[in-house]
Amino acid sequence: MESKADMKRHLILVTAKRIIHEQGITNLTLDAVAKKASISKGGLLYHYPSKEALMKGIAIAIFEDLENCMAKYAEKDPIEKGKWTRAMIEVTKDDLQHNAELNVAVMASSLLDEAVAESISNSYQTALTKLDNDGISPITASVIRLALDGLYYSQMLGVAPLNNTRQRAVLDQLIQMTRQGDI
Structure with missing residues (x-):
């Protein structure tokens, strides 16, 4: 059971991510978070x-969620x-269908503070290590990871984002790549 302090931290992080997603990083202030969270x-x-x-708390929470979701899919x-590479694809697919909240918050966090950017990088590296040791070619896993990053960035930055049909087809192709021999 979560303590009151844990529940309060969770509320604060969820509220801050919502503000970033809905209003942009420039509108994220401590006052705005407190008001919107009613604390x-x-x-x-x-x-x-x-x-x-x-912001560091947001980054840590996002990557904890990433690792937990990946573990559920892999299990x-x-x-x-x-299986870990497919899990990352599935987590990405879920997140992209929900406005890429994960990546928006991560990008916003990393722009603010070098220590936050380093924390994000270290957390992401933990997930990538699982891909490198996933039983498929590390090159294939890297190609898949970079394709996922590209999907995020094109959607987040509005640079020729794929329509939903094409996006699903790309994600399905990436899943197939995890099931083929070394490419």
Whole structure:
């Protein structure tokens, strides 16, 4: 069971991500988060004493969610070889269908603070290590990872994003790549 403090931190992070997603990073202020979360600014500052601390908290939470979701998908996958790579594809597919909240928050976080960017990089590297040791060619896993990153960035930046049909076809092709021999 979560403690009251854990529940409050969760509320703060969810609210901050929502503000970033709906209004952009420039509108993320501690006052805005406190107001939207219906908590006092002092209560917010108790858990996150600065905007940078809040952004780092967002980044950590996002990658914990990524790892947990990947683990759930991998656990359900009956085929051992490539299961972590397929899990990352499935997590990406889910997130892209929900406005790429994961990547928007990560990008916003990394732009603010070098320490946050480093934390994000270290967390992502943990996930990528699972792909490298997934039983498929590390090159194939890297190609898949870079394709997923490209899908995110094209959607997030509005640079020729794929329509839903093409996006699903690309994701399906990436899944197939995990089931083929070394490419």
